[in-house]
Amino acid sequence: MVALPKPRLLAFIALLVAVFGCLIWFGTLGPSPGAGSPPGNDDVVHAIEDYRGDRVLVNGPVVDVDPLTIRVVAQTGDALDFYVRDLDREIDDGDVLSVYGTLRSGTAIETIDAVHKRGGNYTRTRLLSLLAGLVVLVQGVRYWQPSVREFVIRRRSKPLEEECDDA
Protein backbone atom coordinates (compact mmCIF):
# COMPACT_ATOMS: atom_id res chain seq x y z
CA MET A 1 0.00 0.00 0.00
CA VAL A 2 1.41 3.40 -0.95
CA ALA A 3 1.62 5.87 1.91
CA LEU A 4 0.00 9.23 1.18
CA PRO A 5 2.38 12.17 1.37
CA LYS A 6 0.94 13.57 4.58
CA PRO A 7 2.53 17.03 4.69
CA ARG A 8 1.28 17.81 1.19
CA LEU A 9 -2.15 16.42 1.89
CA LEU A 10 -2.35 18.39 5.12
CA ALA A 11 -1.25 21.55 3.30
CA PHE A 12 -3.93 21.00 0.64
CA ILE A 13 -6.63 20.48 3.25
CA ALA A 14 -5.43 23.51 5.25
CA LEU A 15 -5.60 25.68 2.15
CA LEU A 16 -9.13 24.49 1.35
CA VAL A 17 -10.14 25.23 4.93
CA ALA A 18 -8.68 28.73 4.50
CA VAL A 19 -10.69 29.18 1.31
CA PHE A 20 -13.83 28.00 3.09
CA GLY A 21 -13.13 30.41 5.92
CA CYS A 22 -12.81 33.26 3.44
CA LEU A 23 -16.14 32.34 1.88
CA ILE A 24 -17.75 32.45 5.33
CA TRP A 25 -16.14 35.83 5.91
CA PHE A 26 -17.33 37.04 2.50
CA GLY A 27 -20.82 35.93 3.43
CA THR A 28 -20.82 38.33 6.37
CA LEU A 29 -20.13 41.36 4.20
CA GLY A 30 -22.99 43.74 3.60
CA PRO A 31 -23.21 46.51 1.02
CA SER A 32 -20.41 49.06 0.96
CA PRO A 33 -21.38 51.85 -1.43
CA GLY A 34 -18.26 53.83 -0.55
CA ALA A 35 -16.08 50.98 -1.80
CA GLY A 36 -18.13 50.56 -4.96
CA SER A 37 -20.38 47.77 -3.69
CA PRO A 38 -23.95 49.08 -3.55
CA PRO A 39 -26.91 47.03 -2.27
CA GLY A 40 -27.74 44.24 -4.70
CA ASN A 41 -30.46 41.72 -5.38
CA ASP A 42 -30.21 39.93 -2.05
CA ASP A 43 -30.19 43.13 0.01
CA VAL A 44 -33.05 44.81 -1.81
CA VAL A 45 -35.36 41.79 -2.03
CA HIS A 46 -35.06 40.95 1.66
CA ALA A 47 -34.98 44.45 3.16
CA ILE A 48 -36.31 46.92 0.63
CA GLU A 49 -37.26 49.58 3.20
CA ASP A 50 -33.66 49.74 4.47
CA TYR A 51 -32.53 51.02 1.07
CA ARG A 52 -35.33 53.43 0.23
CA GLY A 53 -33.77 56.51 -1.34
CA ASP A 54 -30.38 54.78 -1.74
CA ARG A 55 -28.57 53.85 -4.92
CA VAL A 56 -28.90 50.15 -5.63
CA LEU A 57 -27.59 47.76 -8.29
CA VAL A 58 -30.06 45.06 -9.28
CA ASN A 59 -30.46 42.76 -12.23
CA GLY A 60 -33.01 40.39 -13.60
CA PRO A 61 -35.03 39.33 -16.64
CA VAL A 62 -37.51 41.73 -18.19
CA VAL A 63 -41.05 40.53 -17.46
CA ASP A 64 -42.93 43.50 -18.93
CA VAL A 65 -41.95 46.31 -21.26
CA ASP A 66 -44.81 48.72 -20.52
CA PRO A 67 -44.14 49.71 -17.85
CA LEU A 68 -40.60 48.37 -17.98
CA THR A 69 -40.42 45.77 -15.22
CA ILE A 70 -37.65 43.40 -14.19
CA ARG A 71 -37.87 40.46 -11.82
CA VAL A 72 -35.12 40.74 -9.24
CA VAL A 73 -34.36 37.36 -7.71
CA ALA A 74 -32.33 36.83 -4.54
CA GLN A 75 -30.12 33.77 -4.06
CA THR A 76 -32.78 32.33 -1.74
CA GLY A 77 -35.22 32.29 -4.65
CA ASP A 78 -37.34 35.13 -3.26
CA ALA A 79 -38.20 37.69 -5.92
CA LEU A 80 -39.63 41.16 -6.35
CA ASP A 81 -40.69 42.93 -9.52
CA PHE A 82 -39.20 46.38 -9.95
CA TYR A 83 -40.39 49.15 -12.26
CA VAL A 84 -37.49 50.68 -14.12
CA ARG A 85 -38.02 54.37 -14.80
CA ASP A 86 -36.13 56.80 -17.06
CA LEU A 87 -34.68 54.15 -19.35
CA ASP A 88 -35.21 54.79 -23.04
CA ARG A 89 -34.06 51.69 -24.91
CA GLU A 90 -35.52 49.02 -27.14
CA ILE A 91 -36.04 46.13 -24.77
CA ASP A 92 -37.92 42.87 -25.21
CA ASP A 93 -39.43 40.42 -22.77
CA GLY A 94 -36.81 37.92 -21.69
CA ASP A 95 -33.90 40.31 -22.08
CA VAL A 96 -31.77 40.83 -18.99
CA LEU A 97 -31.24 44.23 -17.44
CA SER A 98 -28.72 45.30 -14.83
CA VAL A 99 -29.87 48.61 -13.40
CA TYR A 100 -28.04 51.09 -11.21
CA GLY A 101 -30.41 53.65 -9.82
CA THR A 102 -32.16 55.18 -6.87
CA LEU A 103 -34.82 53.15 -5.10
CA ARG A 104 -37.96 55.25 -4.95
CA SER A 105 -41.44 54.60 -3.57
CA GLY A 106 -42.95 51.15 -3.93
CA THR A 107 -40.64 49.10 -6.14
CA ALA A 108 -39.61 51.80 -8.57
CA ILE A 109 -36.01 52.43 -9.55
CA GLU A 110 -35.00 55.75 -11.03
CA THR A 111 -32.29 54.71 -13.51
CA ILE A 112 -28.84 56.26 -13.47
CA ASP A 113 -27.40 53.72 -15.89
CA ALA A 114 -28.21 50.24 -17.12
CA VAL A 115 -26.63 47.38 -19.03
CA HIS A 116 -28.91 45.50 -21.38
CA LYS A 117 -28.29 41.96 -22.63
CA ARG A 118 -30.40 39.95 -25.05
CA GLY A 119 -32.02 36.92 -23.44
CA GLY A 120 -30.63 34.33 -25.84
CA ASN A 121 -27.07 35.52 -25.23
CA TYR A 122 -26.93 33.83 -21.83
CA THR A 123 -27.60 30.42 -23.32
CA ARG A 124 -24.83 30.95 -25.83
CA THR A 125 -22.45 32.11 -23.08
CA ARG A 126 -23.14 29.03 -20.99
CA LEU A 127 -22.59 26.70 -23.95
CA LEU A 128 -19.31 28.38 -24.82
CA SER A 129 -18.20 28.13 -21.20
CA LEU A 130 -19.03 24.43 -21.18
CA LEU A 131 -16.98 23.99 -24.34
CA ALA A 132 -14.06 25.76 -22.67
CA GLY A 133 -14.21 23.41 -19.71
CA LEU A 134 -14.19 20.39 -22.00
CA VAL A 135 -11.24 21.72 -23.99
CA VAL A 136 -9.18 22.24 -20.85
CA LEU A 137 -10.18 18.83 -19.50
CA VAL A 138 -9.15 17.05 -22.71
CA GLN A 139 -5.86 18.94 -22.89
CA GLY A 140 -5.26 18.27 -19.22
CA VAL A 141 -5.65 14.52 -19.70
CA ARG A 142 -3.34 14.66 -22.72
CA TYR A 143 -0.43 16.12 -20.83
CA TRP A 144 -0.96 15.28 -17.16
CA GLN A 145 -1.67 12.08 -15.27
CA PRO A 146 -3.38 12.15 -11.88
CA SER A 147 -2.66 9.41 -9.36
CA VAL A 148 -5.41 9.14 -6.80
CA ARG A 149 -3.49 6.64 -4.67
CA GLU A 150 -0.48 8.89 -4.39
CA PHE A 151 -2.57 12.08 -4.44
CA VAL A 152 -0.38 13.69 -7.09
CA ILE A 153 -0.58 14.93 -10.65
CA ARG A 154 2.40 14.00 -12.83
CA ARG A 155 3.46 15.29 -16.21
CA ARG A 156 3.34 12.59 -18.87
CA SER A 157 6.65 11.87 -20.59
CA LYS A 158 4.80 12.30 -23.87
CA PRO A 159 1.23 13.31 -24.82
CA LEU A 160 -1.37 10.62 -24.24
CA GLU A 161 -1.94 9.95 -27.94
CA GLU A 162 1.78 9.26 -28.44
CA GLU A 163 1.81 6.95 -25.41
CA CYS A 164 -1.12 5.06 -26.94
CA ASP A 165 0.65 4.86 -30.32
CA ASP A 166 3.76 3.44 -28.65
CA ALA A 167 1.67 0.89 -26.82
Added chain:
Amino acid sequence: MPDLLTHVLLTYALATILSGRYRWISGGYVTVAMAGALVPDLNHVTSIVPSPMVSELLAIPFDWGGLQTGGVVCLLLIAIATLFEQSERRRVAALLAVGAVSHLLTDALIRTPDGRSQSLFWPVTRYQPPTPGLYTSTDLWPLILAACLAAVSWYVVRYREQNAYTPQRRYDE
Protein backbone atom coordinates in the same frame (compact mmCIF):
# COMPACT_ATOMS: atom_id res chain seq x y z
CA MET B 1 -17.53 38.31 -17.28
CA PRO B 2 -16.86 37.18 -20.84
CA ASP B 3 -17.62 33.53 -21.47
CA LEU B 4 -15.02 31.03 -20.27
CA LEU B 5 -13.96 30.19 -23.81
CA THR B 6 -12.78 33.78 -24.26
CA HIS B 7 -10.74 33.55 -21.08
CA VAL B 8 -9.24 30.19 -22.07
CA LEU B 9 -8.33 31.31 -25.59
CA LEU B 10 -6.78 34.54 -24.35
CA THR B 11 -4.74 32.61 -21.80
CA TYR B 12 -3.67 30.15 -24.48
CA ALA B 13 -2.42 33.08 -26.55
CA LEU B 14 -0.54 34.59 -23.59
CA ALA B 15 1.07 31.32 -22.54
CA THR B 16 2.00 30.43 -26.12
CA ILE B 17 3.64 33.82 -26.61
CA LEU B 18 5.53 33.34 -23.34
CA SER B 19 6.67 29.92 -24.54
CA GLY B 20 8.52 31.69 -27.36
CA ARG B 21 10.67 33.34 -24.70
CA TYR B 22 10.67 30.63 -21.99
CA ARG B 23 11.38 27.38 -23.78
CA TRP B 24 10.25 25.19 -20.89
CA ILE B 25 6.61 26.24 -21.41
CA SER B 26 5.50 23.22 -23.40
CA GLY B 27 1.93 22.25 -24.28
CA GLY B 28 1.38 20.79 -20.83
CA TYR B 29 2.21 24.06 -19.12
CA VAL B 30 0.07 26.04 -21.56
CA THR B 31 -2.75 23.75 -20.50
CA VAL B 32 -2.03 24.56 -16.85
CA ALA B 33 -2.34 28.26 -17.65
CA MET B 34 -5.66 27.59 -19.37
CA ALA B 35 -6.83 25.70 -16.27
CA GLY B 36 -5.81 28.71 -14.17
CA ALA B 37 -8.15 30.83 -16.27
CA LEU B 38 -11.06 28.69 -15.07
CA VAL B 39 -10.38 29.21 -11.36
CA PRO B 40 -12.09 32.61 -10.82
CA ASP B 41 -15.30 31.22 -12.34
CA LEU B 42 -15.55 28.40 -9.82
CA ASN B 43 -18.20 30.58 -8.12
CA HIS B 44 -20.61 29.26 -10.75
CA VAL B 45 -20.98 26.28 -8.43
CA THR B 46 -23.68 28.47 -6.89
CA SER B 47 -25.96 27.33 -9.72
CA ILE B 48 -25.77 23.80 -8.33
CA VAL B 49 -25.32 24.54 -4.62
CA PRO B 50 -26.64 28.05 -3.88
CA SER B 51 -24.95 30.04 -1.14
CA PRO B 52 -28.15 30.21 0.96
CA MET B 53 -28.35 26.41 0.89
CA VAL B 54 -24.87 26.13 2.37
CA SER B 55 -25.69 28.86 4.90
CA GLU B 56 -28.83 27.07 6.00
CA LEU B 57 -27.15 23.68 6.13
CA LEU B 58 -24.21 24.84 8.22
CA ALA B 59 -26.04 27.68 10.06
CA ILE B 60 -23.29 30.13 9.09
CA PRO B 61 -23.05 33.03 6.66
CA PHE B 62 -21.59 31.92 3.35
CA ASP B 63 -21.13 33.33 -0.14
CA TRP B 64 -19.49 31.64 -3.13
CA GLY B 65 -18.91 35.15 -4.53
CA GLY B 66 -15.65 35.25 -2.58
CA LEU B 67 -14.19 32.84 -5.16
CA GLN B 68 -13.90 35.76 -7.58
CA THR B 69 -11.72 37.87 -5.30
CA GLY B 70 -7.95 38.13 -5.61
CA GLY B 71 -7.16 36.74 -2.16
CA VAL B 72 -9.28 33.61 -2.47
CA VAL B 73 -8.02 32.97 -6.01
CA CYS B 74 -4.44 33.10 -4.65
CA LEU B 75 -5.26 30.52 -1.99
CA LEU B 76 -6.88 28.27 -4.59
CA LEU B 77 -3.89 28.49 -6.92
CA ILE B 78 -1.53 27.50 -4.12
CA ALA B 79 -3.85 24.63 -3.16
CA ILE B 80 -3.91 23.39 -6.76
CA ALA B 81 -0.13 23.67 -7.04
CA THR B 82 0.30 21.38 -4.01
CA LEU B 83 -1.34 18.62 -6.05
CA PHE B 84 1.68 18.52 -8.37
CA GLU B 85 5.09 16.98 -7.88
CA GLN B 86 7.55 19.22 -6.12
CA SER B 87 9.74 19.61 -9.21
CA GLU B 88 6.75 20.99 -11.13
CA ARG B 89 5.16 23.12 -8.46
CA ARG B 90 6.86 26.44 -9.11
CA ARG B 91 6.24 26.35 -12.84
CA VAL B 92 2.66 25.16 -12.33
CA ALA B 93 1.97 27.95 -9.83
CA ALA B 94 3.40 30.54 -12.23
CA LEU B 95 1.30 29.37 -15.17
CA LEU B 96 -1.85 29.01 -13.07
CA ALA B 97 -1.30 32.62 -12.02
CA VAL B 98 -0.96 33.73 -15.65
CA GLY B 99 -4.38 32.24 -16.37
CA ALA B 100 -6.11 33.47 -13.23
CA VAL B 101 -4.73 37.00 -13.43
CA SER B 102 -5.67 37.33 -17.09
CA HIS B 103 -9.20 36.22 -16.17
CA LEU B 104 -9.53 38.73 -13.35
CA LEU B 105 -8.11 41.56 -15.44
CA THR B 106 -10.41 40.91 -18.39
CA ASP B 107 -13.36 40.74 -15.99
CA ALA B 108 -12.30 44.12 -14.64
CA LEU B 109 -12.90 45.62 -18.09
CA ILE B 110 -16.56 44.62 -18.29
CA ARG B 111 -19.22 47.28 -18.57
CA THR B 112 -21.34 47.59 -15.43
CA PRO B 113 -24.20 49.94 -14.66
CA ASP B 114 -22.40 51.58 -11.76
CA GLY B 115 -19.04 51.73 -13.54
CA ARG B 116 -17.29 49.55 -10.97
CA SER B 117 -15.70 46.14 -11.36
CA GLN B 118 -15.29 43.41 -8.73
CA SER B 119 -13.55 43.22 -5.36
CA LEU B 120 -10.27 42.25 -7.00
CA PHE B 121 -8.14 42.99 -3.95
CA TRP B 122 -10.27 41.46 -1.22
CA PRO B 123 -9.53 40.69 1.62
CA VAL B 124 -6.90 43.44 1.55
CA THR B 125 -9.62 45.92 0.61
CA ARG B 126 -13.22 45.79 -0.59
CA TYR B 127 -12.52 48.59 -3.00
CA GLN B 128 -13.97 47.90 -6.43
CA PRO B 129 -11.98 49.82 -9.03
CA PRO B 130 -13.67 51.69 -11.85
CA THR B 131 -14.07 49.80 -15.06
CA PRO B 132 -13.52 51.26 -18.53
CA GLY B 133 -16.60 49.28 -19.61
CA LEU B 134 -15.18 47.92 -22.87
CA TYR B 135 -17.76 45.15 -23.34
CA THR B 136 -20.65 43.35 -21.70
CA SER B 137 -20.36 39.79 -20.48
CA THR B 138 -22.31 38.47 -23.45
CA ASP B 139 -20.64 40.41 -26.28
CA LEU B 140 -19.15 38.23 -29.00
CA TRP B 141 -16.31 40.41 -30.18
CA PRO B 142 -14.01 39.63 -27.21
CA LEU B 143 -14.33 35.94 -28.13
CA ILE B 144 -13.51 36.68 -31.76
CA LEU B 145 -10.50 38.76 -30.73
CA ALA B 146 -9.27 36.09 -28.31
CA ALA B 147 -9.67 33.40 -30.98
CA CYS B 148 -7.66 35.48 -33.45
CA LEU B 149 -4.92 36.08 -30.89
CA ALA B 150 -4.82 32.36 -30.08
CA ALA B 151 -4.58 31.45 -33.78
CA VAL B 152 -1.84 33.99 -34.46
CA SER B 153 0.18 32.96 -31.42
CA TRP B 154 -0.15 29.30 -32.38
CA TYR B 155 1.04 30.03 -35.91
CA VAL B 156 3.91 32.30 -34.95
CA VAL B 157 5.24 30.24 -32.03
CA ARG B 158 4.18 26.62 -32.49
CA TYR B 159 3.49 25.98 -36.15
CA ARG B 160 6.50 27.76 -37.57
CA GLU B 161 8.76 26.20 -34.93
CA GLN B 162 7.48 22.71 -35.70
CA ASN B 163 7.98 23.20 -39.44
CA ALA B 164 11.39 24.85 -39.33
CA TYR B 165 14.57 22.74 -39.34
CA THR B 166 15.74 22.56 -35.74
CA PRO B 167 17.55 19.94 -33.70
CA GLN B 168 15.08 17.61 -32.00
CA ARG B 169 13.57 19.49 -29.10
CA ARG B 170 13.27 17.38 -26.00
CA TYR B 171 9.70 17.18 -24.80
CA ASP B 172 10.71 17.43 -21.20
CA GLU B 173 13.18 20.31 -21.75
